[in-house]
Amino acid sequence: MSENILETIKLFYDYSGLQVLTGVDLQVEKGERHAIIGPNGAGKTTLFNVITGMYSPSRGKVMFKGKNVSGFKPHKLSRLGMGRSFQITSTFHNLSTFQNIRMGVLSRMGIRFNMFNRVDKMEEVTKETNAILERINLKEETHAPADALSYGKHRSLEVSLAMSTDPDLVMLDEPTAGMSRDETHNAVDLIRRLTEGKTMVIVEHDMDVVFSLADRITVLHHGKVLAVGKPDEIRNMKEVKDAYLGHRREV
Ligand SMILES: Nc1ncnc2c1ncn2[C@@H]1O[C@H](COP(=O)(O)OP(=O)(O)OP(=O)(O)O)[C@@H](O)[C@H]1O
Structure with a gap:
């Protein structure tokens, strides 16, 4: 049976009353590369920040390696084996x-x-x-x-820095943001090599990056999980297309 290294259970977060995460149930298996995608404003960055300890959830739990780490600060999570790079x-x-x-x-x-x-x-x-x-x-x-x-090289250094501590889980927030096509291509290649056999969660807008890196994808929409699946399954899901088309972005 596969083991979840990271799990969120009915996770809620609001910015002074603006509900952004509304009960996120995310499961990341040990050894997989997992992408979190979703239309603009779906709550991806907020979820990333709650998991990595930048924000405390207003309700729900973040479980890391079987331990409830909700509200733990980034340095504590880092000591427990959660690495991250920053946008x-x-x-x-x-x-x-x-x-x-x-x-x-x-x-x-x-x-x-x-x-x-x-x-x-x-x-x-x-x-x-x-x-x-x-x-x-x-x-x-x-x-x-x-x-x-x-x-491009600076961002590669950043990802490498996150990996150099050999974390059990690495969290990457839009590692290719602002890169040219060539830089993106090199960064994807680098990330693939550095995360071989490791567990990675990536929040990413660029669908080429997502589809070439992810083993599994979770789609967020309106602060909740809309779909989970392998890249091919996600690509063909009507509800995912509808969510993106509503935001004029194609999968
Ligand atoms: N610091 C903040 N204060 C108030 N509202 C915020 C703040 N950060 C984000 N929001 C709002 O929360 C919602 C979710 O934002 P978030 O950045 O998590 O979504 P996202 O899926 O990462 O979006 P994008 O794809 O545009 O990066 C949006 O409506 C956004 O305007």
Whole structure:
């Protein structure tokens, strides 16, 4: 039987009385890449923010690895194994590409970076950091400050940073927003490689990205789950088409 790593149970959220989530039941299985889609204003970003601890739900539960984590703050969720990237870029701007990734590696290994660390430990960290930079095609930008990277590379760094702590679940909020077609193509390729065999939840507008990455999709509409299924099933569901057409967007 498949195991849910993440579940929301009758989740509600309102912005000062404006009901945005109205009883969301989401189930994410361990090892799957799960996309959350839906027309504008469906509540996707709000749901993302409630799951990742930016907001506390007004009612309902968020269950992560079988534990009720409703209202837990992001750093606590991170310690429990929930990684995330942000829609707003979240790298350390003044640090180099190398230093950014090293932060993630250090955090995964539970090491604080200081002059008293054992040299062999730091060598291991450096080796691992370089291996990641190689894998994400940022080897040439090793010493460049994160700020100096192109938009696409910066966002790739961000996703890699989220993955470098080796989370049990990674939550990605529109990782390809604002990218060109080429950048999007590269980012999808990178995300696919980095999340191989891992569990990922992605909130994404770009349907090409969703259909090429997701094993399963949950469609939100008016703050509730409208449909759940494999990409092909979702593509052919009349109620999903109707929800999108009502918002002049095609699936
Ligand atoms: N900080 C806020 N204060 C008040 N209302 C908000 C706030 N953020 C979002 N909303 C409203 O909540 C509803 C859901 O917004 P949300 O951003 O979660 O939807 P979404 O599905 O992510 O939309 P989009 O596809 O446009 O990104 C919208 O009606 C939006 O106007």
